[in-house]
Amino acid sequence: MSEEKIYDITIIGGGPVGLWAAFYAGLRGMTVNIIESLSELGGQPAVLYPEKKIYDIPAFPQTTGAELTENLLTQLKRFEDRVSIHLKEEVQTFEKKEGIFTIATSKGQHLSKAIVIACGNGAFAPRPLGVDNEDDYADNNLFYNVHSLDQFAGKKVVIAGGGDSAVDWANHLDGIAESVTLIHRRDAFRAHEHSVELLHQSSVNVMTPYVPLEIKGENGFAQSLTVQKVKSDEVVELPLDALIVSFGFSTNNKNLRNWNVDYKRSSVTVNAQFETSQEGVYAIGDAAAYEGKIDLIAVGMGEAPIAINQAIQYIDPDGKNRPVHSTSLIEE
Numbered sequence: 001m002s003e004e005k006i007y008d009i010t011i012i013g014g015g016p017v018g019l020w021a022a023f024y025a026g027l028r029g030m031t032v033n034i035i036e037s038l039s040e041l042g043g044q045p046a047v048l049y050p051e052k053k054i055y056d057i058p059a060f061p062q063t064t065g066a067e068l069t070e071n072l073l074t075q076l077k078r079f080e081d082r083v084s085i086h087l088k089e090e091v092q093t094f095e096k097k098e099g100i101f102t103i104a105t106s107k108g109q110h111l112s113k114a115i116v117i118a119c120g121n122g123a124f125a126p127r128p129l130g131v132d133n134e135d136d137y138a139d140n141n142l143f144y145n146v147h148s149l150d151q152f153a154g155k156k157v158v159i160a161g162g163g164d165s166a167v168d169w170a171n172h173l174d175g176i177a178e179s180v181t182l183i184h185r186r187d188a189f190r191a192h193e194h195s196v197e198l199l200h201q202s203s204v205n206v207m208t209p210y211v212p213l214e215i216k217g218e219n220g221f222a223q224s225l226t227v228q229k230v231k232s233d234e235v236v237e238l239p240l241d242a243l244i245v246s247f248g249f250s251t252n253n254k255n256l257r258n259w260n261v262d263y264k265r266s267s268v269t270v271n272a273q274f275e276t277s278q279e280g281v282y283a284i285g286d287a288a289a290y291e292g293k294i295d296l297i298a299v300g301m302g303e304a305p306i307a308i309n310q311a312i313q314y315i316d317p318d319g320k321n322r323p324v325h326s327t328s329l330i331e332e
Contacts, residue, residue, distance in 0.1 A: 007033040009311050010112035012091050013119035015043020017285035017300035019072040021116055025308045026079030027329050033110055037090045042069030048145040052168055056298055093258045114311040117283040121266045122253030129212050129245045137222040142243045152177045158225050158238050160212055161246030167191035167199050169244055174202040181205040181238055183227055264289050274307040280314050282307040
């Protein structure tokens with residue numbers, strides 16, 4: 001595949017911040033190319049936590065990863081004539097020659113006048129339970145993320161983990177599933193205090209401190225999880241219809257070293273205008289690192305218009321690029 005079209009702005013990453021940046025660039029009249037390594041847009045909230053409640057998005061008392069993504073895509077549809085989307089492509093390198101970036105991906109190449117990096121902390125993968133034959137059940141009733149709460153209705157669910165996601169799933173499934181058991185290797189949970197309060201007020205069977213020992217099952221379906229109490233010989237076999245492993249996710253931004261930008265760990269170093277060390281390349285959201293940075297979706301949403309306006313100024317330094325209110329940019 002070879003893209004001969006030269007886009008004004010290419011956005012690496014199709015999560016919430018990348019999608020919002022794409023919309024704002026479209027609002028400013030730019031042609032936009034979104035390159036996403038996953039098979040769908042929406043990033044971690046859509047892929048990993050589609051039904052998890054999100055409370056810190058302005059003007060939304062509460063929303064979910066799925067709803068947030070759906071709204072962002074609906075918003076972006078207004079500019080579908082100037083926005084291209086390329087999924088399941090990993091950006092490997094990019095190089096600028098005569099003012100144009102050639103972006104090499106796992107599928108080919110794209111051309112662009114400017115680049116906005118919005119890929120979060122990179123590609124992510126779930127941390128496993130860490131027992132033998134775990135992979136045998138991963139395609140059936142062993143889950144590392146939850147796409148629909150309804151799929152657990154009337155089932156005996158065991159959840160392993162002690163962070164926000166594990167506690168939230170336990171709280172959300174209480175009353176939907178036949179039973180919910182939450183096991184954690186420590187006595188104390190790492191989740192938000194209010195969520196832990198709700199957990200202890202619920203009918204969830206909380207087992208701490210326990211560690212997983214063995215999964216038993218037949219024909220690719222797990223039937224029980226055996227756990228052992230920490231510093232004890234006590235062993236318990238928990239019958240189950242579904243097992244959710246919520247040990248978090250590891251991320252990898254291995255290609256950063258090939259992008260010719262300064263970076264720290266898995267994030268790109270930027271200044272107050274979200275410019276990287278390479279002219280014409282910007283970084284926003286969790287992909288950006290600067291003093292005082294807070295990794296929240298809401299923060300990334302605020303960073304996006306700044307980076308896009310800087311990119312427009314870079315592309316056309318002599319143009320009339322002053323940002324204006326959106327009501328003067330859209331004709332209904």
